[in-house]
Amino acid sequence: MALTDASLTALRVFREVAERGTLTAAASALGYTQSAVSRQISSLERAAGASLLERRHDGVRLTPAGRVVLRHAAVVVDQVDAGARELAGLPDDPGTVRLGWFASAGAVLVPRALAALRESHPGITVTTREGGTPALVRALRAGALDLALLGSAPPFRPPDAETPALEVRTLAERALRVAVPEGHPLARGDYIDAADLHGQRWIAGPGSAATGGAGDSTGMGAWPGLDERPEVAHSARDWLAKLSLVAAGCGLTTVPAMLAAVVPPGVRVLPVRGGPKEQRRLLLARLPGPLPEPVARLTQALRAAALSR
Structure with missing residues (x-):
């Protein structure tokens, strides 16, 4: 078999598992049984001819082959969804940015940045979600987020050890x-x-x-x-x-x-x-690659909000 034989359902399930970090969490999010999720992953691994997930006691981790498949799965799923929107008569919205944030950032920084962006660039739509650092990093890797606000404590290690390395920008560093x-x-x-x-x-x-x-x-x-x-x-x-x-x-x-x-x-x-x-850094992370204009504008708004007192 070849990866071209993979079903769209299997790709969606794999992307969800990569984002959620466990088969159980992915099954719950999709409304599937865990055995159904396992079957979809197995079918995708047969199509790819390689193991895509490393099963561990604390969840799953992508293998090198899994990271390659995830990168392409995210593109395929997004393109199919865009096609479905077009067929339904819904406009594709390239001005939408998906932002993830940790709890305290949602209390001050995110609302302040979104208010400023709405004034300067009202055509940009931002959708957001709260999460812990591991969940937000997985969502970035799965292509479910464009940007993620993360907190970091000394010794300020990278958010994860996966490749390619995330592009991480320090917005601010302040004492607790x-x-x-x-x-x-x-x-x-x-x-x-x-x-x-x-x-x-x-x-x-x-x-x-x-x-x-x-x-x-x-x-x-x-x-x-x-x-x-x-x-x-x-x-x-x-x-x-x-x-x-x-x-x-x-x-x-x-x-x-x-x-x-x-x-x-x-x-x-x-x-x-x-x-x-006791210093803590406020980080803005994203996958490496070209920076779309809406993402760049939100990045600027977040930077300005982080520097304001």
Whole structure:
């Protein structure tokens, strides 16, 4: 068999598996059974004459052959979808850009950039989705996103080890801060001494209770530089819930600097002095290749929003 024998359904399923990272997640997204997804992948591997996925305990990873097939599958599926739109009398919209973002970027940066873009280039349509770094990177690789906003922690490694390497641009690099209740003793000054963070109660994201987070800022919690096991009083994924708990006096939480603009009443966001610097980078990633005009315009808007205070 040859790859030309592959069905469109198999290509769609393979693209979904590559984006979701597991057969189970792909099956759920497509409304298929896991066995049906497995059969489609097997048929595609027979057509390609090579193994396309490496099955691992934490999901799947594309083989070198899988990366080649994914690149072409994305093109085929997009072209077929464009043809279907044309036959249905719907215009192809080359001015649409698909953007992915991590949680805290959606609170300030993304709305600010989209508002500016709507003023300067109203003909550009932007669709967005939130996700963690691994999911957003997989979506870029699968051709389901054009751009992705990612967070990065030292030592600032590439988002993944796949080839070709993603084109990654640093939009900003800023120090983390701590959100404290307005009536808390630590809220009286203009900054917090790192030593004064010992013995505090913390509000953390699930799965990262004792850390300050890395690429996915929803996992932020206790200050990363603490040299003690922190007391985590509350765990919440949603930023509004975390900050509302801070406002209620339930504890402190680590936040990206950009969130200082949208904290609810009763919260102060302060820098921390002393101890190691806790820097985080805001990255914009995309697949290598020509930069379409709408993507370039959104990139400029995101850059301007990231630099504004």
